[in-house]
Amino acid sequence: MIRYLASRIFQGLLVLFALYTITFFLVKAMPGDPFTGEKNIPEDVKRNMREQSGLNDPLFIQYLNYPKAVLLEGSFNYSIKKKRPVVDIIAQAFPASLALGVSALIFAVMLAIPIGVISAFRRNSWVDYSGMAIAMIGICVPSFVIGPLLQISIATHIPALRIAGWDSPIDILLPAITLGLGTAAYLARLTRGGMLEILSQDYIRTARAKGLSTSRIMIVHALRGGLIPSVAFIGPAFAALISGSFIVESIFQIPGMGQHFVTAITDRDEFLVLGLALFYGFLVVVMNLVADLLVGFLNPRVRLAELDA
């Protein structure tokens, strides 16, 4: 188990380094630099600022400097545009995105898992067809449509709900639904598929031959294996949900991470871009690991293989 964890952590670090490399060169390939847009700064001042930020060093030196600073000094540098440490910016914006993402995930799981399970169990019934049709709509309709729709149809009629804002806890409701709906839709289809796969297995027939009730077959015999694809999906999906959505956060005016992903790019604010990319990558790596551990916990065969490895 310890060896397994150690090797997974090592793999994760490799992934993050690869991610850094790709992001670094993509940023460098963008035309211009953080100061290009500043019309009223004289050219020689700009040159000075570039020099200070290390942007005039040879590319290869720049490529090495960033990880060196991260590993040796624990410094993620600062945002050239905002003139604040990248860590501060993320620390300030992350809590809102985290709260929103967690709520969205809870909403998605509570909605999707029951729909998926019931659809699989009542396969080809009207429950199944309508559940899956709604899920398909949920996948297809983008959040910039759902968000305003919810604002108009719900928030305007219920006084407690505001159209946008981030002050009282209830403000999280509509954005969480907007953000979670796509995930819920995908999760419902995945759960249905996973359950159908299990329900077609020989051992479900055995369970029926033993005279077990349908609910016992569902809960004791099918759910565990049937949820494995969903659990594997929830890991990375969770990382995506909590790292902030530009669209949802803009629609509902939430001070989260989403805005930074967009502005960092348009500003060519390269250290902020790198910091955000690595932060997101870190979340994905960790959530994948958590999901894999959960899958291992659900599947005794995987569990054994891991311990042996």
Place this chain on the structure above:
Amino acid sequence: MPLLEVDNLKVRFHTRNGIVRAVDGVSFAVEKGETVGIVGESGSGKSVTCYSLLGLIPMPPGKIEGGTAMFDGQDLLSLTEKQLSKIRGKRISMIFQDPMTSLNPYLKISTQLTEPLRIHDGLGKSEALDRAIAEMDAVGIPDPKKRIHSYPHEFSGGMRQRVMIAMATITRPEILIADEPTTALDVTIQRQVLDLIKTRQEELGSAVIFITHDLAVVSEVCDFVNVMYAGRFVERAPVGNLFREPRHAYTRALQASIPALQTKGEELYTIPGRPPDLRKEITGCVFAPRCETETREQCLTDHRPELVEVTPHHWVQDCPGCLGRWAR
């Protein structure tokens, strides 16, 4: 009165590609403690016959089109799902072909083995566990106290089939349906599993419906044999009669293809051709295209041959072509 009496059972599958007449009017009876065999090639409808008795065929596409199956005064085919589930796994239980896929890989043996006792007999956890350990001991699994807490993948195929048998016999069923219980196993282990089923049957006094495509196995375990072809029984007889004087060309062909009965060095006999497509309506004798008798030209073409009793308890389909002398 027999323990189970199936009369004129008809099962069809309504698929996109047509109607599959999987079971087309079969009748048989099972007496207390008796072993009844159903033998036939793959796809002849052996499994569907037995699954439909317990409501285990997928519906749709499956549909029971007719017949009755009287068990203890009630017709299994017209019971509700709830009434049936009280009989399934309690009074009639099943063993399946593939022990590698028939046990739930996500659940410990202890859970799976105690389940029938807990749901049917209402036993508590520890009592059920004790009974399950005793049952594992009875089917010859070594060190059951420890092994019961393992998962299926920690057992070999033979041991898993023993677990399956334990799971089926733990409620002391009146009828045990064994659907090709040895087909997926190594030859050396087949013998042990066959013996085990026989021993448990004698100890519990259960009747067994034994499904197989292997006529050699039938001769060892069965009292009475139904030979099935394309959804119908072509011959039915006590095991001695069937082997001493097989009447139908299909029975004789099956017998001829038992490796052990063939002279050494001679090429292994296999029945020519393939079983018919059950989606097509066939009016005459279904076996005609594969029949190798001298009289095969006389196989019925205008109507399906009826089962007739040629000697007491020995029934055969009355097709002049299939009853003639073997041409080989």
